[in-house]
Amino acid sequence: MYGAGDSMGALERAAAMERAARARSGWYARYLWVFAAGQSVLVPMALLWHGFAAALTFTLATTVLVSGISLYAARQRIVRRGFGVRHGVLIGMWAALYSASILFGQLVFVDSRTFAVVAASACALPLVAGAVLERRRSS
Incomplete structure (x- = not known):
């Protein structure tokens, strides 16, 4: 049968695996920080730049950001x-704020x-809050 030593070894391995998972789960906070930083460039670009070249630049910048953090x-x-x-x-909150920002920015x-x-700043807020909470959870 199984002895106390086997059980203790299994518990130690489980605890070690949990510690490793916590240590490596900080990636999501970094992901959110980069996405939040991107808002400081992309939102003003979407609101203040006009014309074909602006649309092309915005599309390329958004594609690079989203592709990079997705990879x-x-x-x-x-x-x-x-x-x-x-x-x-988090992404739902960001999308709602982003959509409202673009709508009000274009109409009002x-x-x-x-x-x-x-x-x-408003678009970055849920991402920053999520990054801070994730950093707390991973430590």
Whole structure:
């Protein structure tokens, strides 16, 4: 049968695996910080730049940012329980704020630099909050 030594060894291995998972799960906080930083460039670009060249530049910058962080996320081996729901809520909040910012920026605050700064900060807020909470969970 199994002895106390076998049980202790299994518990020690489980604890070591949990410590490793916590140590490696900090990648999501970095992902969110990069995405939040991107808002400081992309939101003002979307609100203040006009014309074909602006649209092309915005599209390329967004593609580079999203592709880069998506490739980074896809290469991570550790995903903590509840990640899908947490990520869905954060991205949903960001999408709602981003959509509202673009809508109000195009209809009410046309070419307002002040609004562009406020909108960029608002769009980054759920991402920053998520990064801070994730850093707490991983330590």
